[in-house]
Amino acid sequence: MAGLPYIVGNWKMNGTRAMLAEARAIDRAASRFPGVQVALAPPFTLVNAMREAASDIGVGGQDCHVQASGAFTGDVSAALLADAGADFVIVGHSERRALHGETNQLVRDKAEAAQAAGLGVILCVGETEAERDSGSAETVVTDQLAGSLPQGEEAAAKLSVAYEPVWAIGTGRVPSVGDVGAMHRAIREKLTATYGEAGAAVRILYGGSVNAGNASELLAADEVGGALVGGASLTAEAFTAIIGAAAALAEQA
């Protein structure tokens, strides 16, 4: 595994100020598991408050604009996220690709803008169920990577890739461990083809219905360096169980 296991919670469009109590509890739990890197991506509105409430976890955004500033009503730039205290940003989530028509080129531009602003990037890729059923999942994912991986000398250094099969997100369904490993190996190959040796150190996270019951198995799959967790990151109890599973595996390794 490349580096510490990286367990990231994506709160999506959830999170009032009252939920900072969960973030604080997650932060306390993270401090008990120094062998795991833990982070949360709350809505923009909570980034700064979460940064101030938590000290042992990374805090990130769920999207960013490609420009640093300007007349883009409603958008938030990577520079603004960094100013609010974010360490990283998620780009290319399938919900952004599907609901906001984000193309690979746009995702790449966002990733490069984020890195230029000093943020780490979690770049999401994943196939739909129809693409999986037609046998083209690997081609779809490697094509997404070809189009959206950031370029530049330091691009691999602050990058993680999250493999999230669209059909597994929020459905309670997960791919077999064998399919997860096969896809993660294909992603690794693409990363080393793109970045050379630096591609070997990029963490590849699995995302899609990860929970306390399946985390150990999924995290043990080939080339899985962590998890991007949606629903099960909304409560400290559920998310801490996943962090604990990652810590136990890391200790065995």
Ligand SMILES: O=C[C@H](O)COP(=O)(O)O
């Ligand atoms: O970013 C997180 C993923 O979309 C996974 O969401 P989920 O864990 O609710 O399936």
